Amino acid sequence: MKKEVKTEDGKLCPISRHTPKSFAVALVLGIIIGLAVIVPGVSGSTVAIMFGMYTALLYAIGNILGDFKRCLAYLLPIGIGAVVGFVGGFLVIQRVFGEYMFIVVCLFAGLMCGAVPALTAELSGEKKSAPRLLLTFVGVLIPLAVGGLSILLESGADNSAATFTSFPVYLFLLYVPLGAIVSATQIIPGLSATAILMACGQFAPILNSLHLDYILENPIVLLLYFCIGGGFLTGLVLISRGFSKIIEKHRAPTFFLVVGLSLGSILSMFLNPDMWTVYTDWSAGASPVLDLAIGIPLLIVGFVASLALTRYELKKRG
Numbered sequence: 001m002k003k004e005v006k007t008e009d010g011k012l013c014p015i016s017r018h019t020p021k022s023f024a025v026a027l028v029l030g031i032i033i034g035l036a037v038i039v040p041g042v043s044g045s046t047v048a049i050m051f052g053m054y055t056a057l058l059y060a061i062g063n064i065l066g067d068f069k070r071c072l073a074y075l076l077p078i079g080i081g082a083v084v085g086f087v088g089g090f091l092v093i094q095r096v097f098g099e100y101m102f103i104v105v106c107l108f109a110g111l112m113c114g115a116v117p118a119l120t121a122e123l124s125g126e127k128k129s130a131p132r133l134l135l136t137f138v139g140v141l142i143p144l145a146v147g148g149l150s151i152l153l154e155s156g157a158d159n160s161a162a163t164f165t166s167f168p169v170y171l172f173l174l175y176v177p178l179g180a181i182v183s184a185t186q187i188i189p190g191l192s193a194t195a196i197l198m199a200c201g202q203f204a205p206i207l208n209s210l211h212l213d214y215i216l217e218n219p220i221v222l223l224l225y226f227c228i229g230g231g232f233l234t235g236l237v238l239i240s241r242g243f244s245k246i247i248e249k250h251r252a253p254t255f256f257l258v259v260g261l262s263l264g265s266i267l268s269m270f271l272n273p274d275m276w277t278v279y280t281d282w283s284a285g286a287s288p289v290l291d292l293a294i295g296i297p298l299l300i301v302g303f304v305a306s307l308a309l310t311r312y313e314l315k316k317r318g
């Protein structure tokens with residue numbers, strides 16, 4: 001029998017020492033979180049819910065300072081996977097995005113759709129009142145609205161020339177809270193870091209500064225990265241801790257909202273600036289036949305495989 005571990009306030013700790021199997025699952029979760037930077041619409045927090053690891057992940061991040069050893073051990077495979085997913089995404093997936101973006105998104109969408117029963121299982125036994133269902137509906141709409149906003153902001157911006165031309169002191173100060181705001185997108189399903197950066201007018205400058213030649217000419221930009229990175233890590237801990245307490249006190253209504261956000265994030269995989277470019281090319285005369293002929297079957301295959309695995313895992317959880 002697994003030994004129950006309690007926190008300092010006497011409550012049952014949601015994390016425990018990894019078994020070989022849970023280590024492998026956490027590693028896969030980390031890889032998907034890393035890929036979320038590359039694949040539009042993929043939400044690491046949504047996948048964490050599907051894996052049944054969301055609450056534990058929030059606790060581990062939010063309590064990393066107060067319960068360092070245990071939280072670090074829990075987060076280690078997720079961190080390793082995130083690095084692998086991020087690097088692998090840039091080296092492999094990003095190369096095929098130009099021509100096969102729709103196909104890749106279809107595969108990931110199918111995989112996430114098949115895991116939806118793991119999402120709805122979080123609401124098992126909960127009363128489905130009108131206010132709670134309204135929270136779910138609002139949750140679905142938010143990622144779609146964010147995706148639409150991203151498209152509008154992207155279409156109205158000239159990203160080819162935008163970059164940092166100067167580095168005033170206030171810019172470094174502003175990048176700390178900006179990093180904290182962006183960190184919320186990694187905790188709350190359905191929120192888009194890209195959309196937030198676009199709304200602040202910082203997406204294109206950051207994107208265009210991530211080149212070795214530019215960094216060598218403007219090494220001070222590294223300090224800017226440090227500021228946004230520091231704000232991101234700080235926000236990640238504080239927001240995780242706060243959201244974890246909200247779930248602890250108001251679990252049912254919060255998860256009705258979170259499930260809606262998660263479902264909306266799956267739909268928003270087909271509504272974002274990258275996918276809008278694909279649709280624009282189709283309308284301009286590019287043939288969608290190959291994309292549809294490969295993408296739709298991959299979506300179905302991903303759905304069936306993921307659904308079978310999800311049902312198996314849910315049955316084991318009882």
